[in-house]
Amino acid sequence: MKHKNLAIFIPHLGCPHRCSFCDQHCISGSAHAPSPEEVTALCRNALPSMGDSAHTQIAFFGGSFTALPRDYMLELLEAVQPFLLDGLAGGIRISTRPDYMDKETAALLASYGVTAVELGAQSLWDPVLEVNERGHTARDVYRAAACVRAQGMELGLQMMTGLYGSTPETDLATGRGCIAMKPDTMRIYPTVVLPGTRLARLYAEGAYPMLPLSDMIDLCARLLEECAAAGIRVIRCGLHAQDGVSENRIAGYYHPAFRELCESRRLLRRMQAQISTPEPGRIYVFRVHPAALSRSIGHKGCNRAWFAQQGAVLRLIQDPACGMEECIWEPGASVHRKETLACT
Numbered sequence: 001m002k003h004k005n006l007a008i009f010i011p012h013l014g015c016p017h018r019c020s021f022c023d024q025h026c027i028s029g030s031a032h033a034p035s036p037e038e039v040t041a042l043c044r045n046a047l048p049s050m051g052d053s054a055h056t057q058i059a060f061f062g063g064s065f066t067a068l069p070r071d072y073m074l075e076l077l078e079a080v081q082p083f084l085l086d087g088l089a090g091g092i093r094i095s096t097r098p099d100y101m102d103k104e105t106a107a108l109l110a111s112y113g114v115t116a117v118e119l120g121a122q123s124l125w126d127p128v129l130e131v132n133e134r135g136h137t138a139r140d141v142y143r144a145a146a147c148v149r150a151q152g153m154e155l156g157l158q159m160m161t162g163l164y165g166s167t168p169e170t171d172l173a174t175g176r177g178c179i180a181m182k183p184d185t186m187r188i189y190p191t192v193v194l195p196g197t198r199l200a201r202l203y204a205e206g207a208y209p210m211l212p213l214s215d216m217i218d219l220c221a222r223l224l225e226e227c228a229a230a231g232i233r234v235i236r237c238g239l240h241a242q243d244g245v246s247e248n249r250i251a252g253y254y255h256p257a258f259r260e261l262c263e264s265r266r267l268l269r270r271m272q273a274q275i276s277t278p279e280p281g282r283i284y285v286f287r288v289h290p291a292a293l294s295r296s297i298g299h300k301g302c303n304r305a306w307f308a309q310q311g312a313v314l315r316l317i318q319d320p321a322c323g324m325e326e327c328i329w330e331p332g333a334s335v336h337r338k339e340t341l342a343c344t
Contacts, residue, residue, distance in 0.1 A: 003055050003116075005093060006046050008039055009062035010076075015097070016067060019122075020132040020164055020202070023194040036079040043080055047088040057116060058083065059093040064120075066109070067100040077112040084113045091115025095158070099136035101144035110151040117148045118156035118187070123163055123170070124177040131165040133198070138177070145181045156235075157183040161219055162191040162253050164199060164208050168219050175223040179230045187236040188223055190216050190253030192245060200250050216253040221265035228325065237262055257299055264298035267327050268306060271314075274329040280311030285333040287319040288326065296327060 010033060015022075034042075043058060050056050058080045065073065083089045094109065095118040109117065123129050124138040141157075148155045157178045161171045178186060193203050202208040211219075220237055227234050238258025239245050245254060255261060271286060278284065284307065288296045296316055297303055307314040322328060 003057045003090075003093070004050055004052065005057050005059035005061075006043065006050065006089070007059050007061050008034060008042060010034065010060055010065065010068070011062040015064045016135065018198075019134055020198040021160070021191055021194070023197055034076075036075040039076055039079040040082075043083045043088070047083055053088050054090045056089045057091050057093040058089050061093075061095050063095075064097040064100055065094040066096040066105050074112075077109075077114075081113070093118070093154075095120065095156075097136060098140040098144035101147050103147050103150065106147040106151045106153070110153060114153060116154035116156060116184075118158055118185070119144050119148070120158045121174070121178060122158065122160045123166060124159075124174040125166065125170045128163055128165045128170060132163055142181065145183070154185070155181070155183045156185040156187065157181065158187040158189065160189045160191055161223070162211065162216055164191075164202060168211070168215070171219060172222065175226060179226060179232060182230075183232060185233050185235045186227055188220055188234060189236070189239060190220060190258065192239055192252035192254045193250040194245070194252075195248060195250055203251055210251060210253070213253055213255065217258070217261050217265050218269075220258075221262045221269060224262055225266055225269070260295070260299050261302070263295045264303055266325070267292070267296050268298065268303045270325075270327045271303070271329070274327075278307060278310040278312040283313040283315055283335055285315045285317060285330045287317045287322050287328040287330060289322040289324050290318040290320060292322075292324055292326075293318055 047053070047056065047058075060076065068076075077092070080089070080092060084091070092109075092112065092114040093116040094114055098119045098121060101117070101119065106117075119141060121141040122132070122134060124141060126137050129137060145155055145157070159171075159174050159178055175188075191199070193199050193208075199208060203210075224234055224237060236259075239254060246256065267288075271284070275284060286296070293316060297314075298305070304314045317330070317333075319328075
């Protein structure tokens with residue numbers, strides 16, 4: 001079930017570590033710790049206009065919620081209780097570190113109306129977690145996920161691709177490990193190098209080699225494909241197109257339309273799987289759902305450009321009978337340029 005979030009950021013608060021990639025001020029766009037009174041005022045002003053209150057969540061993002069000083073965490077939870085009781089929100093969503101989630105904490109969250117917990121797994125490979133100074137292990141992720149599930153709360157997992165010390169193979173293994181935990185949602189964040197971080201120093205020293213953006217798009221497209229096959233909703237792929245990231249980043253796998261690029265690559269991979277090696281001079285015809293036409297063409301025509309690089313041409317027929325993620329090749333309609341072809 002899709003939810004709308006009233007996002008309340010608590011940047012860096014409660015986090016006991018400074019990971020190699022982390023600059024929460026830049027990512028969240030705020031370094032201010034909201035008071036309970038400010039949280040109450042925000043909810044009072046915003047919730048009535050959001051509609052569909054049953055599927056609206058008050059979401060505490062940006063920090064490690066369960067690692068906050070316990071008194072402050074409880075004050076924030078208390079501040080939003082009236083809005084749950086009045087039916088203006090259907091629950092609370094929080095994000096936190098896996099090493100700050102246990103049975104007692106999970107039960108406490110559930111008692112305050114927390115309905116969804118997102119765990120920052122980032123990687124399920126201990127050597128990658130260690131060199132990026134995460135301060136937890138893969139075992140902690142599995143244990144924390146079980147605690148969340150035991151309380152009947154929605155489980156979200158966040159992973160990062162392209163971390164220092166990782167490879168496409170370890171990233172795929174992390175994605176598959178996350179999928180095996182059967183989360184309700186996932187977020188996939190390709191690594192971005194921000195100023196003032198240890199990763200920025202490693203990058204400047206040449207100690208952190210990075211893949212071409214196209215390779216990272218291909219990797220994330222594969223992860224999206226495997227999540228879709230498992231019925232797991234990926235609610236974010238790529239960092240938000242915020243000024244703090246787009247203007248301040250030093251390097252990394254960032255594009256304002258990253259998700260669109262990955263979805264287009266998914267469809268291109270499906271086309272490639274059907275035709276093997278394109279024959280130069282041939283027009284290849286695929287049927288797609290009308291709503292998937294733009295993604296099938298690709299961001300700025302990137303899928304058509306790939307066919308052109310092979311000396312071939314991509315043509316698409318809009319067919320409402322196709323599934324939203326289908327690209328169905330029509331071998332009988334795929335002809336050489338000198339032959340007549342009618343399609344969109």
